[in-house]
Amino acid sequence: MHGAAAVEDRVFRALADPSRRAIFESLTRGEAAVKDLTARFDISQPAISQHLAALKDAGLVRHRREGRCAFYRVDPRGMKPLIDWIAHYRAFWTKHIGRLERLLEGLDE
Amino acid sequence: MHGAAAVEDRVFRALADPSRRAIFESLTRGEAAVKDLTARFDISQPAISQHLAALKDAGLVRHRREGRCAFYRVDPRGMKPLIDWIAHYRAFWTKHIGRLERLLEGLDE
DNA sequence: CAAACATATAAGCCCTTACTTATTTATCGT
DNA sequence: ACGATAAATAAGTAAGGGCTTATATGTTTG
Numbered sequence: 001m002h003g004a005a006a007v008e009d010r011v012f013r014a015l016a017d018p019s020r021r022a023i024f025e026s027l028t029r030g031e032a033a034v035k036d037l038t039a040r041f042d043i044s045q046p047a048i049s050q051h052l053a054a055l056k057d058a059g060l061v062r063h064r065r066e067g068r069c070a071f072y073r074v075d076p077r078g079m080k081p082l083i084d085w086i087a088h089y090r091a092f093w094t095k096h097i098g099r100l101e102r103l104l105e106g107l108d109e
Numbered sequence: 110m111h112g113a114a115a116v117e118d119r120v121f122r123a124l125a126d127p128s129r130r131a132i133f134e135s136l137t138r139g140e141a142a143v144k145d146l147t148a149r150f151d152i153s154q155p156a157i158s159q160h161l162a163a164l165k166d167a168g169l170v171r172h173r174r175e176g177r178c179a180f181y182r183v184d185p186r187g188m189k190p191l192i193d194w195i196a197h198y199r200a201f202w203t204k205h206i207g208r209l210e211r212l213l214e215g216l217d218e
Numbered sequence: 219c220a221a222a223c224a225t226a227t228a229a230g231c232c233c234t235t236a237c238t239t240a241t242t243t244a245t246c247g248t
Numbered sequence: 249a250c251g252a253t254a255a256a257t258a259a260g261t262a263a264g265g266g267c268t269t270a271t272a273t274g275t276t277t278g
Binding site (some may be wrong): 142143144147154155157158159162176177178179 | 223224225226227228
Binding site (some may be wrong): 016018021082085088089 | 124127134137183194198
């Protein structure tokens with residue numbers, strides 16, 4: 001519970017940076033090597049590696065080594081802290097704006 | 110479309126700070142004046158006001174003035190950018206871990 | 219009106235962070 | 249083995265963020 005809060009913290013901090021969100025989004029389209037991401041974005045390779053390390057530390061991403069390439073992919077379980085945090089306020093939402101779930105229903109379309 | 114991204118950015122940045130999340134959580138328990146929040150937390154009144162300004166700028170919070178008191182309350186609509194961002198990856202989730210919606214179903218219990 | 223109160227803003231400080239270039243480590247192809 | 253490629257790490261820098269104290273603005277009370 002103290003460790004869980006730390007994970008929550010890392011997730012929120014990791015997603016706070018727009019470059020990191022863009023990299024994360026790019027990875028949802030499929031596994032990618034660092035060199036691919038370096039080609040896609042306008043920042044240096046070390047910057048990419050540092051962002052990936054932050055995402056990995058938050059549990060949002062996993063990596064696999066194959067030869068001299070390092071492939072990164074999204075770990076969907078990493079989103080759980082975020083989902084949990086949102087769910088925590090559901091009671092509040094329903095009390096105040098009724099069926100905010102309509103927003104969430106988009107998730108079931 | 111440039112404005113929407115800017116809002117998303119402000120929301121993620123606002124929630125990145127644990128003090129701000131704590132203040133937000135405190136506000137979900139009910140409207141509160143700045144002095145109440147100042148009493149609840151161990152940071153100065155200006156720090157509270159600055160956090161509230163960030164939350165307000167992100168659209169997560171609204172404020173109402175009554176005499177010399179400023180009451181802040183959560184604006185649930187401010188969560189929409191966050192929900193939308195999560196929903197954006199739903200297709201990916203279902204492909205990779207099947208019914209992650211179970212996590213989200215907690216929102217409908 | 220004056221003093222106390224509630225909040226916002228200003229200015230400054232320190233720590234964090236996101237980036238860069240340079241270097242290291244490891245792996246592949248020739 | 250050598251040179252090229254892929255990624256991680258190191259070190260330094262510049263900007264941003266969160267906090268503080270001090271001050272300004274507006275409001276209630278005596």
